[in-house]
Amino acid sequence: MTPLTGYLLVAALLFSIGLGGALTRRNAILVLIGIELMLNAANLNLIAFWRYGPHPEALTGMMFAIFSIAVAAAEAAVGLGLVIQIHRHAHTTDLDQMNRMRG
Amino acid sequence: MGHPAFSVSHREQVAPMSFVFYVLAAVTLAGALAAVLLKNTVHCALALTVAFAGLALLYLELDAQFAGFAQILVYIGAVAILIVFAILLTKGSETPKDGVYSKNWLAGLAIAAGVFAVLGWAVLESARVLPGSGGTPTAAPAVTVLQIGNALMGRYVLPLEIVALLLTAALIGAVIVAMHEKEETR
Amino acid sequence: MTEALDQVFVLLSRWLVSFLPAGWRPAAGVALSVAAIVCLFPALFALTVLLERKGLGRMQNRIGPNRVGPLGILQPIADGIKSLTKEDIVPTSADGVVHFLAPVVLATAVFMGFAVLPMGRNMTLAKMDAGLLFYFAIGASTELSVFMAGWSSRNKYSLLGAMRAVAQMISYEVPLLMSSVAVVMIAGSLSLDRIVEAQNHYTWGLPHWYIFTPWGFAGFVLFAIAATAETNRSPFDLPEGESELVAGYFTEYSGFKFALFFLGEYLAMFSISGLGATLFLGGWSAPFSFLGWVPSWIWFFGKLLVSMCVFIWMRGTLPRLRQDQLMNFAWKFVLPLTMLNLMVAALWHFLGDGWARWAVCSAILAVSYVGMAWVGMRRMHFGARSYRYAE
């Protein structure tokens, strides 16, 4: 198994774990955690491809990863803000109960 | 103390699938699993930070020093803290009575497993054509922060600006979203 | 001779390592230097604690510890023994694992911070290309340990203290970073060694330390403020404000863990002082060219100790802030000023050599600061201080 394959497999597993978390947990924050994990899995892929790709000097994958880290920060901020707001509003973070727009 | 020859940036090339990799991967995946499985939400968050740290180290293992440190700075320094704050603010730390897993967690699990199956299959399918499959380990690209900076200010300046804009927007947006309720009650 | 004296530690480690087979040498060198750090700084910590206690005592018209050994020199040892032998109490409702991990994480993170500090010529554990980034990344992770401590103790005081601490650290990390970014911009590198090298020149015997430039001076002041807040030192020591929350996030800690926390906090202070010295005070470079023969590490540790004394002095002098004041100060005062500083630094860079940049930058800074002070004074009209005596 070449290094790249290994990293890709790890990333895939990480992604699936994140997805599983996002799919199975009730708590919205936990779902966000799952999403963060998925994002990170994607970043790992990017970096691995950058490292073992034909043109590491082009920095593309690295840049992509850095940008996506920055974007993920924004995503987390807004997402958590929303969760807090919803909690204030509906007094729950349980996604199974957050299924109506009225409130 | 340590002589200049030693530094993280030009580490001697590791053999394919080095021992370090296995350890780091194990740590990361364990952290991730814990993050999604544990009952106590705060424990989940802390486990998440473990996973993040493992990822950062994986980045270092991949000679992506800058990305690794950025990962630590952003994820452990900011996102994790944000998450625990959110947990405390939403009283998420005490576990709800009707279980922590949603009603149809089984389906979710199945689908996650399916996704992994497909992805893994894809990876293994394409293992032959993937770069570096020749078995010869590619040399570590010596990329300095200077180059990254130049790239950021040169080729990637537009994305940089856009990300800056996005972050500002997110900052304001988050503040507004979080403030709103207060405004109403006043 | 001087060269040898300067490089004594490096040579020592080389010599020691040379007994090992070649394959192991790099790792062994690292291990050696790590060991050195791990031994050195706690010792320094013990000394400084004594210094602080005695110094504070003097400031408050006390004598301070003077029982153990001559002039109480052995006090730290006594303290150490005490804290080690004390019973380690863990509250029943506490979250055992996290409660245990918190101080460990803190200590580890803080120790890692030292890895990138150039403590002398060629005396950097990890000559990283992104050293500063590494430092801040590690520094960011201390917040987590604080939170862990506060949360795991299942104690309102601890939790409040932790929240305060984390909020404060996050808020002040931004100006801290910003003020160092100015240096990075001028030095053109994130590697602390490069930054020191950049400052290690002399004109007319005077060094090119960044503190001796307009933006550098302003930056240093801001950096010092942010650093004080970052390390929860007085006047920013709300998280462990004894009067409000017994001891903040380590209320529930005792014995060795408490000692670890204490150590961690102190070492954080050391490392951030070291960083400040590296960024603004020319790291291990000598203050005057004719003092170049003095070993570099002496200068580094000298600067370290001086800044520690300043910390102690501030603690003895300044009153504690209120939480809202703290936050406002961070976001509405320090941060904008660091921004301004960044711009001025950019200006400095683009104006190029010559007296012009001195004039312009100092003018801008002076005008802005004076103007702000004036406005501030106008806003809150200070009267004469009034004393109230007990009848």
Next chain:
Amino acid sequence: MLMQSDLLTLSSLNVPMPPQAWIVRWLWLIPVLPIIASGIISLLKQPQRKLSAGLAIGSLSFSFLLSFSAFAHRMGERALLLDFGFNPMARDVVNITWFQVGATSVDLGWVLDPLTAVMLVMVSFVGLLIFIYSVGYMEHDENFTRFFCFMSLFAGAMLGVAIANSLLLLFMCWELVGLTSYLLIGFWYQRPSAAAAAKKAFLTTRVGDVLFLLGMVWLFAQTGTLLFYKGGAGAIEPAALTALLAQHAGLGLSAAGAIGLLIFAGAAGKSGQFPLHVWLPDAMEGPTPVSALIHAATMVAAGVYLIARVYPLMAAGAHAGGSTAALTVVTWVGAFTAVFAALIAVAQNDIKRILAYSTISQLGYMMAGLGMGGVAVGMFHLITHAFFKALLFLGAGSVIHGCHEEQDVRRMGGLRTDMPLTFVTYAIGMLALCGFPLLFSGFWSKDGILEAAEHWSVAKTPFYMLVFGALLTAFYMTRQVAYVFFGARRGSEPAHESPRVMTAPLAILAFFAMALGLIGMPAWPWFRAFLEGRAMGFDWHGFAEPGLLALMGTSTLVVFLGLGLGWWLYGDKSPAPQEPDALERLAPMPWGWLRDRLYVDELYGVTAIAFYGWWARVADWLDRRVWGGAVAGVAGAFHGWARFNRFLDTNWVDGGFDKGCEELASGGGLLSRVQNGRVQTYLRILAAAVVGLVAILIWSSRP
């Protein structure tokens, strides 16, 4: 023919002059300055009146200076070229690529040629005067700053239209102009009438603009560029034109003609030509300076200017002295509008409405002039009209201001003594509009058009129509002036002269309303020469052209006839507001038609608007009945099915059937779970889909 001259710019000559003078490079500042000003003003607070007015006026005066220097530059180059014996129709063009899609690049650019120069000077100068005037007029309005914000935005947009060298840029500014006119007409949006008028103006002009856009797209599709001039590769340069002419668009039109007509539709919308003129009278709901600036001097002129700009396109393929389909249409529409609007103007009582209709008819004159006589004729009337019509509107504004917001001419009267300065200037403007011989600019410009009409090869009718129009013009203006300034005072409270800041612009405009004519005399056709790039000189033989003097005689006669008629009917007798109009007594029925604006609005009301209403109702009905019914039907079917199940259940209490029903129920539940508003469900489905797709992908890509 005109303007299709060779494209040598000075850069291609060995002339001791920089390849592009600074003014050409900085031409874009002219529109941008006012726009920036409006941007700043928009940030100001209500009370900061002085600052906002100062900003607007200052920026516009800067633009005026720049425009004037552009004009001077044009003149200088022209002289130079004449000396060097070159064709002086040189123009300086600056093009920039806005963005590029594959091979085709979308360019913007500006051009400085005589047309632009003249337009720039006119717009910025008149605009400046109107700005100054409105400082006085809007004094008491609490939205002063907003007003100036809009005004200078408008000015900027208009100047942008003037300098545009790209149909696209022109269209942008054009739309911006439309928007600002909408904002300004509805400036007093508290009044429902104003809001309605604004909407009407916006929508009506949209009708034209859609066609304009079509034409633009077509042009782009054909020529691959929207630049007018691009060193021979421009859209209205010979190369492109011949290509366009070769194309046939059906109805015996060439592509050039068809595009020209589409663009003319846009122009008609903006300058209120016949089918689309309805918005202009209503637009008088806006503040009077707005009416002056937008609906007299500049915006409505934009249409005419547009036609002048794309004249080569319109005139493509016309053999000498002949005309093209597009130009013929322009001419007929123009001539018809001229008479039509003049007729309506006769029977209006609102001082500003009269002027509005006269504007429409004058615009008709311009269009006709363009169609028959070419750019110079039309533009000359545009310029002179801009001055005297702005003068008239500002005068009207002054009158309204003086009579405490009274707009009905029958309630005025006798103001000649109360506001002398306004009266004199207004009279000058009126005479200029009527085309009072020799002294006034209107005479010369209108004569130019009439002359062109007389020599027009296609038909003579437009000539007679226009002459009749001139008669009507003289008549209704006399009527108005008699009503407003002569006779006894009929208003309740006494009128007062307006402040200096308002009268000063009047005086200046009055001066130009007289003087401008001189540059277009047959004896000294300076303007024409400037636009068409001929040598300009003064000789009395200009008058000696065959038929010219006769023509001047006729038009003079017509004008005097109109004046006399008007005076005979209305002069110095002051009818009470309620008693019927003099003309009404003569011919009540046609008067009624005219008073009701020949029922065009009503016509539209019962056709277009009604149609849309009907269509909306149909759509509504479809929604309610058909789709709703379908949904209800499906629901009913399911309901029935469920009942059936229950029937089975209750009657055949049988495990198998029970099971079947449960299956059905669960199936329904399964379906319903797809849309249960639970994010995780969506995510799950998404992930499942990903699995499926990726699986397919890999499977299909296996070797």
